[in-house]
Amino acid sequence: MSQARSSKAGAFVACGALVVSLAACARQATTTAESPRPALNGHVGYVRMEELVKKHPLYAQLARLDEDMAALQLKSVGPEIARSGADIAVEAKRLQSELDIAATRTKKALADKQIEYAKLEQSAINAAIGGGGSGPGGGAIAGGIAQQARAQQQSVLRDAQKNLDTYRREVIAQDQSAVASLNASLAERASRTFRAKADELQRKETDFALSLATEDSAERLSLRTKLSNLALDDSSRDDVKKQLDALDKKESDALAALKNRDQSTLAALQTQLHDGVRADLRAQVAVMQKRTLVKINERETSTRQQLIAKLRPLPQAAGGSGVNVPAGVAPDMRSKLEALHKKYQSDFDKDANRTIASFQATRADLTRRFRELGQVDQTAQAGAAKQMDSLQKQRGDLYGQMVAQIGREVKTIAEKRGINVVVSGVVAPAGGVDLTADAEKDIESLHE
Amino acid sequence: MATRTHRLAIACAALLLAAPILTPATLAADVVDIGFVDQAALSNIRQFTDANRQLAGFKSDLDKQFAQRMRSVKDGATQQRIAQEFQNKLGTRQRELFGPLFARAQVAIASVASSKNLSVVVDKRIVIFGGQDVTQNVINLLAGPGDPIPPVNTPPPSSVGYVDQTQIDAIPKLKSANEEFQKFQADQQKAAQAKIKSAKNDADRQSVFKEYQTALADKNKSAIAPLVDKTRDAIADVAKKKGLLLVIDRSNLIYGGTDITSDVTSALK
Numbered sequence: 207m208s209q210a211r212s213s214k215a216g217a218f219v220a221c222g223a224l225v226v227s228l229a230a231c232a233r234q235a236t237t238t239a240e241s242p243r244p245a246l247n248g249h250v251g252y253v254r255m256e257e258l259v260k261k262h263p264l265y266a267q268l269a270r271l272d273e274d275m276a277a278l279q280l281k282s283v284g285p286e287i288a289r290s291g292a293d294i295a296v297e298a299k300r301l302q303s304e305l306d307i308a309a310t311r312t313k314k315a316l317a318d319k320q321i322e323y324a325k326l327e328q329s330a331i332n333a334a335i336g337g338g339g340s341g342p343g344g345g346a347i348a349g350g351i352a353q354q355a356r357a358q359q360q361s362v363l364r365d366a367q368k369n370l371d372t373y374r375r376e377v378i379a380q381d382q383s384a385v386a387s388l389n390a391s392l393a394e395r396a397s398r399t400f401r402a403k404a405d406e407l408q409r410k411e412t413d414f415a416l417s418l419a420t421e422d423s424a425e426r427l428s429l430r431t432k433l434s435n436l437a438l439d440d441s442s443r444d445d446v447k448k449q450l451d452a453l454d455k456k457e458s459d460a461l462a463a464l465k466n467r468d469q470s471t472l473a474a475l476q477t478q479l480h481d482g483v484r485a486d487l488r489a490q491v492a493v494m495q496k497r498t499l500v501k502i503n504e505r506e507t508s509t510r511q512q513l514i515a516k517l518r519p520l521p522q523a524a525g526g527s528g529v530n531v532p533a534g535v536a537p538d539m540r541s542k543l544e545a546l547h548k549k550y551q552s553d554f555d556k557d558a559n560r561t562i563a564s565f566q567a568t569r570a571d572l573t574r575r576f577r578e579l580g581q582v583d584q585t586a587q588a589g590a591a592k593q594m595d596s597l598q599k600q601r602g603d604l605y606g607q608m609v610a611q612i613g614r615e616v617k618t619i620a621e622k623r624g625i626n627v628v629v630s631g632v633v634a635p636a637g638g639v640d641l642t643a644d645a646e647k648d649i650e651s652l653h654e
Numbered sequence: 655m656a657t658r659t660h661r662l663a664i665a666c667a668a669l670l671l672a673a674p675i676l677t678p679a680t681l682a683a684d685v686v687d688i689g690f691v692d693q694a695a696l697s698n699i700r701q702f703t704d705a706n707r708q709l710a711g712f713k714s715d716l717d718k719q720f721a722q723r724m725r726s727v728k729d730g731a732t733q734q735r736i737a738q739e740f741q742n743k744l745g746t747r748q749r750e751l752f753g754p755l756f757a758r759a760q761v762a763i764a765s766v767a768s769s770k771n772l773s774v775v776v777d778k779r780i781v782i783f784g785g786q787d788v789t790q791n792v793i794n795l796l797a798g799p800g801d802p803i804p805p806v807n808t809p810p811p812s813s814v815g816y817v818d819q820t821q822i823d824a825i826p827k828l829k830s831a832n833e834e835f836q837k838f839q840a841d842q843q844k845a846a847q848a849k850i851k852s853a854k855n856d857a858d859r860q861s862v863f864k865e866y867q868t869a870l871a872d873k874n875k876s877a878i879a880p881l882v883d884k885t886r887d888a889i890a891d892v893a894k895k896k897g898l899l900l901v902i903d904r905s906n907l908i909y910g911g912t913d914i915t916s917d918v919t920s921a922l923k
Contacts (some may be wrong), residue, residue: 225682233826250688250813250814250899250900251783252900255782267843273863273867276863277863280843280846280847280866281864321672400723422679516890525750560826612782613782613783615782616783617782620782620783625783626784626785627688627781627784628781628782628783628784628787629776629780629781629782629785629900629902630782630901631779631780631902631906632884632900632901632902633816633817633819633886633888633889633903634885634887634889634901634903635886635890635891635902636815636889636890636893636894636898636899636900637813637894637897637898637899637900638899638900640667646865
């Protein structure tokens with residue numbers, strides 16, 4: 207009877223325990239951060255990943271990358287860069303307009319001269335015929351022609367000099383602007399290189415510190431466990447403390463040595479980059495100046511040749527539909543005068559074309575130089591975008607590395623607590639088991 | 655006596671069998687019905703890489719046109735309008751190229767989820783541990799001949815809920831707070847840029863940047879954070895009432911789940 211009662215009671219207890227277990231399962235399913243309880247199999251857990259990331263030893267590095275990106279964005283998203291592109295376009299347009307005006311002025315000057323030359327040619331023909339006894343006095347005509355020719359020569363020289371001066375000023379101004387842009391671009395590139403190296407070294411330092419801590423963690427834990435043993439005598443306790451201190455010293459010495467080496471590396475890199483920037487700038491400025499000098503010299507030579515060509519045939523008769531030969535001139539004289547007219551006309555046309563071509567070359571050249579300036583600016587912008595991409599990649603890699611490490615810690619916790627699925631990215635806590643606090647402790651221990 | 659003991663045992667067994675039915679819904683929400691898909695792996699299948707290549711070519715052409723258009727434009731509003739216009743063009747092309755592919759992938763995921771009795775499939779990125787990885791099954795289905803066949807049944811009720819954050823953000827008071835913050839940010843950015851321009855050295859620039867970040871953080875704390883907390887509380891309340899275990903953002907959800915967006919927006923209004 208007693209045995210039967212005992213058996214009945216046992217069955218009750220067994221059944222009751224199972225039911226209570228199931229009910230506990232149900233309650234556990236709605237456990238939240240406020241009431242953490244041991245989880246049971248088949249439940250869902252979650253972590254607040256952003257909070258865990260902030261506790262990770264590499265968070266400082268991640269935060270610095272975020273700051274770098276924000277700073278870069280602040281620098282490059284601003285309206286001034288966009289405006290600089292537009293400014294260059296406006297400047298190029300202004301230059302184009304000025305050159306067009308200059309070309310028109312040149313053409314007009316040539317047209318005026320054409321009329322003048324036609325008059326001069328006519329006068330010269332009259333003088334020639336007069337010299338032959340059939341027209342007005344040759345001396346008077348020759349004097350008038352010479353005076354007009356001198357005036358024309360001066361006008362042509364003035365125009366040529368003015369154009370040359372304008373060209374020289376503009377080319378030099380462009381060079382100065384290009385040098386400034388180049389300097390900024392080179393300095394920016396050097397700064398990026400330096401920052402990248404500094405980041406790399408810091409990353410290595412962090413990794414090194416982490417690896418040292420990981421390597422010694424077992425020994426440290428063992429020593430700490432010994433210390434927590436109350437039965438430890440004073441001498442042994444001191445000994446363990448010394449061992450712990452020695453461990454700390456070993457780690458900090460190793461880290462300090464690495465940091466010193468890194469500082470030297472960075473200092474050397476800074477000097478190297480500084481020298482590099484100066485050398486690059488000097489080399490590129492020399493190339494630029496040489497090119498500019500060549501261009502100015504070419505322009506001077508070409509202008510001089512044009513002037514010589516233009517001034518040599520003065521006085522000449524240019525333009526018109528043909529030579530205006532008075533009636534009654536002997537056929538040989540007529541053909542001589544016609545040949546003279548043809549020659550001067552041809553020379554004048556060539557000269558006019560050369561002058562116009564010269565202006566067009568000037569215009570094309572200046573426009574090209576301005577485009578080059580724009581390209582320097584675009585290169586700077588592309589550099590900023592490239593730097594942003596690189597920072598984003600670095601951030602992504604680092605974040606991935608941190609999340610993976612956190613994931614491993616969380617997995618261990620979840621397995622211990624019998625949780626089958628753990629997710630992040632939970633919008634609001636509703637049910638499920640919040641493993642954030644447990645994971646935080648484990649991640650913080652990585653700092654030690 | 656033996657009969658009584660047997661009766662007792664039978665009663666206990668019945669109680670055990672009834673327990674899962676009587677316990678709250680959360681107990682039934684066994685985690686075996688949560689699946690996940692690696693979307694990065696899906697994007698590597700040929701159809702997606704082809705579409706990506708086409709889109710990259712289109713974008714490259716568009717970038718050139720955009721640069722040309724912007725070169726002569728100085729006015730900020732016009733620049734913004736042109737940028738928007740090009741963004742729309744890119745978006746349209748993206749939808750043309752990827753829309754049919756996404757639809758096909760969605761059918762494949764639904765089909766796999768149905769065959770594996772999954773109530774929900776989420777993005778792999780939010781799964782830290784556990785769950786069923788159905789990526790390869792989906793890839794096999796997509797790479798196989800013919801179109802995947804959609805499942806006959808709708809997804810079973812899930813203990814994982816989701817909200818559409820864009821709809822929540824569209825609630826007038828949240829929208830106006832966000833807009834106010836954006837305006838504040840733009841003003842601060844403008845002011846900071848002007849200060850950076852006139853700064854004499856790196857230390858000055860750094861100080862301007864820190865000041866800018868602090869201003870944004872303060873504003874966020876005073877204007878945005880309280881609303882975020884309120885929204886989170888509202889989501890948690892709705893989720894608890896509906897017996898959900900987790901609530902995730904719609905962007906992380908791929909298939910199934912319980913939509914509580916309208917309940918949350920009603921609670922917040």
